[in-house]
Amino acid sequence: MRDDIANATGKSEESGSPDIIDLEHDVYQIDTRMAGYQGITAGYLIRSSRPCLVETGTSTSAPVVQAALASLGIAPGDLATVVVTHIHLDHAGGVGDIARMVYGDALDVLFGELAAVPATRLRTLEDVGVIDLGDGRRLESYYSPGHAKHHVGLLDSRSGDLYVGDAAGVYIPETGDLRPATPPPDFDLEVALASIAKFAALAPSRLLFSHYGPVSAVPETLERSAEEISVWVSETRAARAAGMDLDHAVGAVREKTLSRYAAWAESGDPAVLEKFEQIAGAAANVGGIWHWLDKLESHSK
Secondary structure (H helix, E strand, O other): OOOOOOOEOOOOHHHOOOOEEEOOOOEEEEEOOHHHOOOOOEEEEEOOOOOEEEOOOOHHHHHHHHHHHHHOOOOHHHOOEEEOOOOOOOOOOOHHHHHHHHHHHHHHHHHOOOOOOOHHHOOOOOOEEEEEEEOOEEEEEEEOOOOOOOOEEEEEOOOOEEEEEOOOOEEEOOOOEEEOOOOOOOOOHHHHHHHHHHHHHOOOOEEEEOOOEEEOOHHHHHHHHHHHHHHHHHHHHHHHHOOOOHHHHHHHHHHHHHOOOHHHHHOOOHHHHHHHHHHHOHHHHHHHHHHHHHHHHHHHO
8 A cells, every 4th residue: 555655765764854755746745753753743745836835743843844845955935835634732712622631741742832823824715725836736625524623635636646634534554554533522423424435536546644644545545444433433332332431431442443453453563553542542532432422412302
């Protein structure tokens, strides 16, 4: 599933520079090194006549991303556009409180201080929007809620790449496993499945995951994404039906679902499990599904 990835073009890892991978079509994957982890968060530079950075990483990733761009000949002032698939962990509403609930004391370590963006520099998109990359190339945005109410997917008109953000879950390149991303407060099963179906209908050539990297087996991966979300919802429902509270449900669902990631479990590398637990752990996933089920029950009364 990773045959289309070229060799790294940046400096060696020993030098302390981030990995930069040439994905062809003037697209470069940048490891943004969330909390110092390698291979957990990816940004993508589209080096067109109007250079575009898709996904920035956390605030602590800024120096890493800037160094990567510089090594590719792109100064910060050269960027025509910075695009994100969705905004989590900002200062709006109750998102910060919910993030603290999910990540606990690890919040500041993982994501750093969150700085506001001047309103005059923001551009919001409708259900479908277009971002000019120059020379007839464009990114088309497609509203894709379910993971987050404000989530969009981004389709590159030239490469056919679809930037899926977190709507299709978390791809684990070390093992080829796929895990759902269903955190509170916005997860909704039917909406999430509809967004995955929308992605499939776009027939992209590749999926570029924010966590983590490119996948060329598009139909199979999207089918697996929908399956994994459905399984986690089913197991969480079963835990609730058995009378478990949230904490016990997390443990039960973790145990039930771990067998689905055989390659991950057999890899014998605890670092792989540790880093992906940070962003797609059982506590966050079950918590989001639990919150959604609570809403369903309250609406049915």
